[in-house]
Amino acid sequence: MTLDGEITEIASPPNKADRFKNVTIWIPITEEHAEITFPVEDFQKMDLNEGDKITIKVEKKFDIDAMAQDLFKGKL
Secondary structure (H helix, E strand, C coil): EEEEEEEEEEEECCCCCCEEEEEEECCCCCCCEHHHHEEEEHHHCCCCCCCEEEEECCCCCEEEEEHHHHHHCCCC
């Protein structure tokens, strides 16, 4: 799944300003904000700014064999 959004806020979490940055992204299709926390080094490499457009790719993988075993064991 791919979601397009816009960075609406960049902030430092309390007591971790030297280590992390919080990025808030408005995603119009879901009409929700998403917050992602990055280590400062990664954040600096990406050069993100408020107002930037961003695309988020979400991948979900699952193990069908493990799921089937859980189903037969009554765990699902």
